[in-house]
Amino acid sequence: MEETIGYTGIALSLLNKADAKPGDRIRITRSDGRVFEGILMPRYAISSKPIIVIKLDNGYNIGVRVDEKTIVEVVKTKEAILREAAAGAPATIPLLEESPPAEERPKVTILGTGGTIASKVEYETGAVKPAFSAKEILEAVPEVGFIADISAKVVMNILSENMRPQYWEKIVDEVAKAIDSGVDGVIVAHGTDTMAYTASALAFAFRGLPVPITFVGAQRSSDRPSSDAAFNLVAAVLVAAKAPFAEVVVVMHGETGDTYALAHRATRVRKMHTSRRDAFQTINGRPLAKIYPFERRITLLESPLRSRGAEELEVANGFEEKVALIKYYPGMEPEIIDFLVDKGYKGIVLEGTGLGHVGEWLTESIKRAVDAGVAVVMTSQTLFGRVNMNVYTTGRKLLQAGVIPADDMLPEVAFVKLSWILSRASDLNEVRRLFKLNLAGEITPRHTIDLYPRWPH
Known part of the structure; x- marks a missing residue:
C-alpha cells in the first residue's frame, strides 16, 4: 500500500x-x-x-x-x-499538518559530538544505544521526518567535560562544510555540561551566517520516562528548519513539562541546574524565541541580530588554548597569577567579586602579567548585572594595572571570546579594542529590571 x-x-x-x-x-x-x-x-x-x-x-x-x-x-x-x-468536535490529539514530499522539506544536518542526546531506546529491548545515522534518528524520533529532510554525521563522540578549544575548531569546520552544501540549518548535538562554551565559540567564529546553528542536548537519558531528548530534538529541528533568524542558539526545555522549548542566544546562556529539564537560562537578557514543537510554531521574543539568508557565510576559526578562567576566592595567592604568566599563558579571565574586584594584594601580580603582554579580563561571579570598576578604589587600581572590564559578559563567554581574539591579535591595545566590541550579542547595552529573576516569578 x-x-x-x-x-x-x-x-x-x-x-x-x-x-x-x-x-x-x-x-x-x-x-x-x-x-x-x-x-x-x-x-x-x-x-x-x-x-x-x-x-x-x-x-x-x-x-x-x-x-x-x-x-x-x-x-x-x-x-x-x-x-x-x-464540525467543532474537540480534537483528541493535535493533528499534524500535511507533510510535504522529502524533496520539498527543508534540509537539516545533525552533527553529533556526544552526550545523552545522541542515543536512542530500542523499543524491542529497552536498551539505550548510540544513534547517529539519519535512519536511526528517524526511527528514534520519527516526528522530525515530518519537519525536515534529515542527514547526520558523527564529528566526535566524547563526554561533555572532555571538550577542548581544538575540538571547537573541528566543529566549526564541519558546520561550515554543512552550510556550504546548501542545508537550511545545522544542529549540533552536544553534552549539556559544556554546551554553552562550544555554542559561544561558534557564535564568535561565524562572522557571517546565512542559516541557524542550533545546539541541543538532553538532561535525562532516553531510557528514563522523564527523558527530554525527543522533545528537545524536535524543537531543535524546527528551529534549524524554519526559524527566521540566522544565529547560534541553544534549544532546550523552557519549563519542566512538555509545553515549549526556548532558543537561547549562544553568548547569553548558562546551565543553571544539574538535572532539571529547564536547566538552561538566558542571563542578562531574554531568550530569542519560544518553540512549541507539537504545534510547529516559533514565537520570537527578541529581535534577532541576523536574519535568515541575509548574510554570506564567513568563518573566522581559531582559538588560543593558553587562556585561563580563574574564580577569585578570599585569600587567593598571587603565585597563581605568577604561575600562569611563567607558563606562557596569553590570557587570564578573572571571576571577581561584585562589580569586579579581587584582593588588593593581587594587583602587583596582575600588573606584572599585563606588562608581560598577558591580557587580563575581569568578570563578576554574581552573573547578573555588569562590571563597573570605577566605583571603588580597588577597581580603579585594577584598571590602572591594565585589566580589561568585561561589561555584563558571562565569565565563560569572556573566556571563549578572549581565546578567539588572542588567536588573531597579540597587541594588547588591539585585544582591548576587539574585546569591547559587541561581536555576537555577548553584551546587553541596557538592562531593564525584568531581566533579574525574582521570587515569586
Whole structure:
C-alpha cells in the first residue's frame, strides 16, 4: 500500500490487513497483551525492523514492535477525524499538518559530538544505544521526518567535560562544510555540561551566517520516562528548519513539562541546574524565541541580530588554548597569577567579586602579567548585572594595572571570546579594542529590571 510510506515486512502486512492508512487512529494489541493506541504515522526511515510508529495523545511519537500475533485495528479513519474537527468536535490529539514530499522539506544536518542526546531506546529491548545515522534518528524520533529532510554525521563522540578549544575548531569546520552544501540549518548535538562554551565559540567564529546553528542536548537519558531528548530534538529541528533568524542558539526545555522549548542566544546562556529539564537560562537578557514543537510554531521574543539568508557565510576559526578562567576566592595567592604568566599563558579571565574586584594584594601580580603582554579580563561571579570598576578604589587600581572590564559578559563567554581574539591579535591595545566590541550579542547595552529573576516569578 503506497500510502503506508516506509513500512515493510510484517508491519506492512498488518497495516494492509487492517486497511490502516497514515492519519488513521489505530489500536495495536501485541502478543504480550500490551495495547497502544494513537494516530498512525508514516516512517521516514525505511528499514526491515517490524516497528509501527504512532502518535500518542500526549503528542509524542513512539515505535511499537510487532510480530505475526499482533492485532492492528482502525479505531477511526483520518477522514472521520477531520470531519469531526470541522464540525467543532474537540480534537483528541493535535493533528499534524500535511507533510510535504522529502524533496520539498527543508534540509537539516545533525552533527553529533556526544552526550545523552545522541542515543536512542530500542523499543524491542529497552536498551539505550548510540544513534547517529539519519535512519536511526528517524526511527528514534520519527516526528522530525515530518519537519525536515534529515542527514547526520558523527564529528566526535566524547563526554561533555572532555571538550577542548581544538575540538571547537573541528566543529566549526564541519558546520561550515554543512552550510556550504546548501542545508537550511545545522544542529549540533552536544553534552549539556559544556554546551554553552562550544555554542559561544561558534557564535564568535561565524562572522557571517546565512542559516541557524542550533545546539541541543538532553538532561535525562532516553531510557528514563522523564527523558527530554525527543522533545528537545524536535524543537531543535524546527528551529534549524524554519526559524527566521540566522544565529547560534541553544534549544532546550523552557519549563519542566512538555509545553515549549526556548532558543537561547549562544553568548547569553548558562546551565543553571544539574538535572532539571529547564536547566538552561538566558542571563542578562531574554531568550530569542519560544518553540512549541507539537504545534510547529516559533514565537520570537527578541529581535534577532541576523536574519535568515541575509548574510554570506564567513568563518573566522581559531582559538588560543593558553587562556585561563580563574574564580577569585578570599585569600587567593598571587603565585597563581605568577604561575600562569611563567607558563606562557596569553590570557587570564578573572571571576571577581561584585562589580569586579579581587584582593588588593593581587594587583602587583596582575600588573606584572599585563606588562608581560598577558591580557587580563575581569568578570563578576554574581552573573547578573555588569562590571563597573570605577566605583571603588580597588577597581580603579585594577584598571590602572591594565585589566580589561568585561561589561555584563558571562565569565565563560569572556573566556571563549578572549581565546578567539588572542588567536588573531597579540597587541594588547588591539585585544582591548576587539574585546569591547559587541561581536555576537555577548553584551546587553541596557538592562531593564525584568531581566533579574525574582521570587515569586
